[in-house]
Amino acid sequence: MEETTKTTNTVTKLARFVINGELDGFPFEVSFRGKAEVLSATVAKLKAAGATSPKASTPTVTNASAAPDAPTHCPIHNAKLKPSRKPGTFYCPKKDGDDYCDFKHTI
Numbered sequence: 001m002e003e004t005t006k007t008t009n010t011v012t013k014l015a016r017f018v019i020n021g022e023l024d025g026f027p028f029e030v031s032f033r034g035k036a037e038v039l040s041a042t043v044a045k046l047k048a049a050g051a052t053s054p055k056a057s058t059p060t061v062t063n064a065s066a067a068p069d070a071p072t073h074c075p076i077h078n079a080k081l082k083p084s085r086k087p088g089t090f091y092c093p094k095k096d097g098d099d100y101c102d103f104k105h106t107i
């Protein structure tokens with residue numbers, strides 16, 4: 001009987017889906033094998049049951065214009081620092097005579 005050696009072939013044709021969600025604040029995970037239609041039907045059933053996507057409640061991280069630990073002013077001139085061309089580096093725009101202030105801050 002070569003039947004037993006072929007049994008996995010039909011299973012591997014079906015994709016494996018994992019759905020992570022939340023129901024009344026409790027996270028859950030559903031995994032199953034099936035076609036895409038089964039996935040959409042399962043999602044519809046979960047939604048009908050009141051389940052939500054865990055990503056929906058996750059606060060999105062927006063790119064802040066300045067890092068919170070960046071100094072805003074030069075300690076010597078009390079001048080507002082400006083971001084330099086090098087990302088994460090700030091410089092003082094004031095001059096000491098003919099030379100620019102060399103106060104720099106790197107995040």
Ligand SMILES: [Zn+2]
Pocket residue numbers: 074075076077078079092093094101102103
């Ligand atoms: Zn300065």
